[in-house]
Structures are given as C-alpha cells and as structure tokens.
Amino acid sequence: MSEVFLQRVESCAADAKSKVTQLRTHELLTEVEQEYVKQYVSKLWNDGITRRLSTITGLDLGQKIGIVYHFWQGKDVLHVRTTVPKTNAAAVSIVDIIPGAILYEMEIHDLFGVTFGGNPWMDKKLLLPESWPDDLPPPLLKTSKPSEIRKRLKLEVEGK
Amino acid sequence: MSETKKVESAGLMKYSTENLVPFGPIHPALKEPEYFKLVLEGEKIVEVIPRIGYVHRGLEKAAESRPWVQNMYMFERTCGICSFVHSLCYGQAVEGLTMYEVPKRAKYIRLIIAELERIHSHLLWVGLMGHWAGFETLFMWVWRDREIVLDIVEAISGNRVHKSMNAFCGVRRDMPENMEDRIVEKMKYLADRARYYREVIDTEETMLERTEKVGKVSADTAEKLCAVGPMARYVGIQHDVRLNAPYAAYDEVPFSIVTRNEGDVQGLLRLRLDELLVSTDLVTYAVKHLPEGPTRVKIPPIIPAGEHSSHCEAPRGEIFYYVKSTGGRTPDRVKSRQPTMANLPTALEMLKGQTIADVPIVLTAIDPCFGCMDRMSFLDTETNKTWTWSGEKLRQYGIKYYKERRT
Numbered sequence: 001m002s003e004v005f006l007q008r009v010e011s012c013a014a015d016a017k018s019k020v021t022q023l024r025t026h027e028l029l030t031e032v033e034q035e036y037v038k039q040y041v042s043k044l045w046n047d048g049i050t051r052r053l054s055t056i057t058g059l060d061l062g063q064k065i066g067i068v069y070h071f072w073q074g075k076d077v078l079h080v081r082t083t084v085p086k087t088n089a090a091a092v093s094i095v096d097i098i099p100g101a102i103l104y105e106m107e108i109h110d111l112f113g114v115t116f117g118g119n120p121w122m123d124k125k126l127l128l129p130e131s132w133p134d135d136l137p138p139p140l141l142k143t144s145k146p147s148e149i150r151k152r153l154k155l156e157v158e159g160k
Numbered sequence: 161m162s163e164t165k166k167v168e169s170a171g172l173m174k175y176s177t178e179n180l181v182p183f184g185p186i187h188p189a190l191k192e193p194e195y196f197k198l199v200l201e202g203e204k205i206v207e208v209i210p211r212i213g214y215v216h217r218g219l220e221k222a223a224e225s226r227p228w229v230q231n232m233y234m235f236e237r238t239c240g241i242c243s244f245v246h247s248l249c250y251g252q253a254v255e256g257l258t259m260y261e262v263p264k265r266a267k268y269i270r271l272i273i274a275e276l277e278r279i280h281s282h283l284l285w286v287g288l289m290g291h292w293a294g295f296e297t298l299f300m301w302v303w304r305d306r307e308i309v310l311d312i313v314e315a316i317s318g319n320r321v322h323k324s325m326n327a328f329c330g331v332r333r334d335m336p337e338n339m340e341d342r343i344v345e346k347m348k349y350l351a352d353r354a355r356y357y358r359e360v361i362d363t364e365e366t367m368l369e370r371t372e373k374v375g376k377v378s379a380d381t382a383e384k385l386c387a388v389g390p391m392a393r394y395v396g397i398q399h400d401v402r403l404n405a406p407y408a409a410y411d412e413v414p415f416s417i418v419t420r421n422e423g424d425v426q427g428l429l430r431l432r433l434d435e436l437l438v439s440t441d442l443v444t445y446a447v448k449h450l451p452e453g454p455t456r457v458k459i460p461p462i463i464p465a466g467e468h469s470s471h472c473e474a475p476r477g478e479i480f481y482y483v484k485s486t487g488g489r490t491p492d493r494v495k496s497r498q499p500t501m502a503n504l505p506t507a508l509e510m511l512k513g514q515t516i517a518d519v520p521i522v523l524t525a526i527d528p529c530f531g532c533m534d535r536m537s538f539l540d541t542e543t544n545k546t547w548t549w550s551g552e553k554l555r556q557y558g559i560k561y562y563k564e565r566r567t
Binding site (some may be wrong): 023024026027051052053054055057058059060068070072074075077079098099100101102103104110111124125126127128129139140144146 | 501506
C-alpha cells in the first residue's frame with residue numbers, strides 16, 4: 001500500500017466523518033454516509049487522489065441496498081461503500097463530478113431500483129426491456145425469483 | 161411571401177434539418193446487438209443516446225445460484241473473443257478470498273494465453289477496420305494471419321475460442337511439450353506481419369482518408385468519461401492494468417506499454433498494431449522462460465466469507481470483477497464490468513460531429529463488439545418518411561461518399 005495514497009484517502013475520509021479500513025495489502029474500504037458521498041467522491045476525484053473509477057456495484061444487504069464505488073490508483077484499490085433504504089431507494093448522483101459514471105448509475109437503477117438524483121437519464125432504461133412491469137421487484141434483489149420474471153415477461157410456455 | 165409564411169418556412173427549415181436516426185439493435189454477424197439514437201443536423205451527428213441490454217442474459221443473477229467453480233466457466237462465456245480474461249479475472253477475485261497461492265508456472269501460462277488472446281483480438285479488429293473502410297485485401301490478409309494464433313491456442317488448450325484453461329489457483333492444462341520453437345517462430349512471423357500492416361496503414365490512401373482526424377476526443381474528456389484500455393492510451397493516458405497493477409506474471413517479464421497522442425481513429429490503428437509487437441515479444445519471452453513446477457493447487461469448494469475485487473487488462477481495456485462470499489458453496493454477489501461498458505460514454509463523444517458515412521468506421525474503431533450495423537433506419541421528420549439501409553448499403557455509402565469527395 002502506498003503510504004501517500006493511504007494518508008490522502010484517510011484525510012478525505014475524516015472530512016466525510018468516516019473511517020478507512022485496510023482489507024488487504026492493496027485494498028481499502030471506506031463506509032460513508034449517503035449525505036457525505038458526493039463530498040467524499042468530489043475530493044477524491046478533483047484533488048487527483050484517484051482518477052480511475054472501475055465501476056459502481058449494487059448489493060442487496062437485506063433491509064438496505066449497498067452501493068459500492070470502486071476506485072483504483074496504481075496497485076491500490078479503494079472501495080467506497082454507502083447504503084440506502086430499500087423502500088423508495090434514492091441516492092445522490094456523482095455524474096456532475098465523474099460524467100463516466102452515468103451508465104453505471106443507470107445499471108443500478110435498472111437492477112436494484114435505486115434512483116440517483118441528478119442523473120439526467122434516470123427516466124430511461126439501459127438493460128431491462130421497456131415492457132418490464134412496474135410492480136415486479138428489480139431483478140437483482142434477493143426477493144426477485146427468475147421463475148417469476150420469466151412468467152411475468154411471458155418467456156415461459158404456459159403449462160410447463 | 162408574407163411575413164408569417166417566412167417565419168413558418170424558417171421554422172420548417174430548422175425542423176427538417178434535425179433528423180433522428182435509430183441505429184440498431186440487431187445484427188446477426190456481430191457479437192452484441194446495441195441500439196443508438198443518432199440525432200442529426202444535416203449530415204452531422206449532434207447527439208447520441210445509447211440503449212443496451214439486448215443480450216443481457218442475467219449472468220450476475222445466475223451466478224448466485226451456481227457453485228463457485230461452475231461460475232468460472234459461465235463467466236468465460238460472457239465474450240466470444242476475450243473469453244480467457246473473464247475467467248482469469250473472476251478466478252483472481254475468488255483466489256483473493258482464499259489463502260492459497262497460484263504456482264509460478266501457472267502464472268506464466270496464464271500470461272501466454274492472455275497475450276495470445278490479445279493478438280487474436282487485435283488482428284480481428286484490424287481486419288474489420290479494413291472491411292468497413294472498403295479495404296478488403298487488408299481484411300483477408302489479417303484474418304489469414306489470425307488463424308495462426310488460433311491454431312496455437314487450439315494446440316495448447318484444445319479449443320479455438322473458449323479455452324477453459326483456468327482453474328482456481330492454477331490452470332487446467334500444462335503447456336504441450338516441444339511447443340517452444342513453434343510458438344517462437346510463429347510470433348516472429350506475426351511481428352513481421354504487424355510491422356508490414358503498420359507500414360500499410362501509414363501509407364495507404366484509403367485508410368488515411370477514412371481514419372485521419374475522424375473520431376477525435378481529448379485526453380481530459382476521455383479521463384472524465386472513464387475510458388479504459390486502448391481508448392485511453394490513444395489520447396496519451398497511461399492506463400494499462402498490466403503495468404499499473406501487475407497480475408499473473410506481468411511483474412516478472414520486461415515490457416512497456418504503448419501510448420499515442422493523435423486521438424483519432426488513425427491513432428487507434430497505430431496503437432493496436434504497435435501493441436501486437438509488445439504482445440508477440442511477451443509471448444516469446446514467457447515461452448522461453450517458462451518455469452518448471454506444478455500448474456495447479458487444489459482448493460476446497462467452499463470459499464471463506466469476505467469480499468474482494470480484481471481487475472485485468474482485456475484486449476479492449478480494463479475488466480473488473482467483484483465477488484462477495486458468505487462462506488457458502490455459491491457466491492452472494494458477483495459483479496462483472498466489461499471494457500465496452502466503460503468505453504461507451506467516450507464512444508458517444510467520438511460520434512458527435514461526425515457524418516453518417518463515418519459511423520461504421522468510428523463504431524468499429526471503438527470496439528467490434530458493437531453489433532447493429534445491419535438495421536439502420538432513417539426518419540425524415542419533415543415528410544415523416546422512413547427507410548432502412550442494410551449494413552452493406554451503409555458500408556457502400558461510406559466508400560462512395562469518400563470517393564466522390566476525392567474527385
């Protein structure tokens with residue numbers, strides 16, 4: 001782990017009232033409250049601490065939905081994790097800081113049902129078909145069953 | 161003409177020059193159907209809106225109900241070109257959760273296969289660029305040479321495309337005996353061919369005309385749009401996971417990455433052909449310095465609880481896998497992000513300001529994984545008339561457009 005990288009990440013985390021955990025030699029994790037995510041990411045990106053965003057991952061954590069931003073710089077990887085409630089899941093968008101995140105947020109919107117406030121393409125679908133029923137839970141939630149999806153989307157021949 | 165009519169006419173003119181061109185989504189000859197809504201002003205593209213997901217097979221959901229090892233071969237089937245690197249990246253992410261080490265010989269074999277895959281992918285791409293630019297001879301030559309790599313891959317793994325070489329903490333097959341001389345000789349031949357093709361694209365008028373100053377993007381824009389791999393390197397960004405965060409045996413072999421500063425399709429062609437030379441050198445070095453020893457460590461089917469991520473350099477750029485285990489026989493969550501997804505925003509930026517005639521060459525330049533060339537329908541908003549062009553018609557149109565401009 002690069003000492004400089006660790007120190008800079010820790011100083012940003014302190015501003016966002018969160019702590020940095022070292023998972024492995026080159027892997028860091030920061031748990032950030034939703035309200036501080038934008039401030040934290042903005043500092044990481046604009047101060048040049050990391051200019052590489054691999055992707056954003058959605059997680060079903062039972063009562064909540066986890067959103068993990070994966071950054072890296074050299075050999076070091078930084079996961080920034082935040083959570084949002086499952087019902088009326090809403091998160092803040094980072095598209096105005098990192099425009100390249102637009103499709104990753106759309107993907108989580110499609111697959112986990114999280115709405116990112118500030119993302120201009122939240123009204124569009126990226127992966128799911130236009131015919132996706134509104135009352136069907138987003139497909140990557142643990143409660144969503146593939147058999148149910150197939151049935152509702154009429155992908156299964158009746159009687160089988 | 162009265163004042164009112166003039167205004168109406170002016171309004172109509174503005175309206176009629178703004179055309180919407182639905183581009184895609186289905187093309188049987190290419191690998192991924194995708195759909196782009198192109199907003200045109202005259203012939204210039206001003207806005208592009210993507211719509212993907214036509215071949216979304218729900219692999220991440222499927223992975224949650226399959227054993228760890230079965231997922232490795234399922235994720236290998238994500239792509240028909242860079243299949244190996246998917247299983248490698250997923251494998252590395254899972255290996256990070258265990259306490260087992262990958263044997264050194266296996267790391268070298270992984271490097272050899274990954275680089276052979278890069279050579280075959282880059283050759284395939286150069287051939288397609290020739291095809292879309294109307295330079296069929298280049299397409300035929302390059303694809304003939306690509307067979308050499310596929311033959312080597314088949315001799316090592318038994319398969320041309322889905323190698324199924326990876327296992328957790330090792331590889332499933334050892335390198336066949338007496339392959340060294342053959343591989344070294346073929347790599348030398350391929351390097352010579354790459355040098356020749358480099359000369360061709362630098363001097364051939366057809367290619368220069370179609371690729372120079374086409375699809376321009378600045379380094380700052382590419383970085384903000386999270387471009388990866390060749391799409392970042394062609395604007396001068398040092399973005400290569402092999403060098404930035406070495407995996408497999410990349411920290412033990414000497415190599416340097418290629419970057420260019422042109423920031424146009426011509427620069428991408430030069431970059432990928434130069435990368436072929438790096439890859440042939442890497443394979444030659446690794447084959448000559450292949451260490452002795454075991455090729456695999458067997459690990460239990462239950463992976464300890466935890467979360468880990470891994471990234472590798474696929475032929476098209478950084479590929480990313482994140483795995484989360486709760487200590488069971490199946491993963492709790494697997495996230496996979498392919499380079500084309502990361503490069504899509506940059507691709508949309510490249511298309512802006514181009515003409516319809518440039519669409520095939522720019523889309524191919526981004527990545528041949530964009531299917532959809534065969535169903536392009538045009539809509540004239542003034543007359544509400546629609547018509548459809550096949551991929552071949554569009555290709556012919558592009559060639560004719562540039563021929564007429566030349567005379």
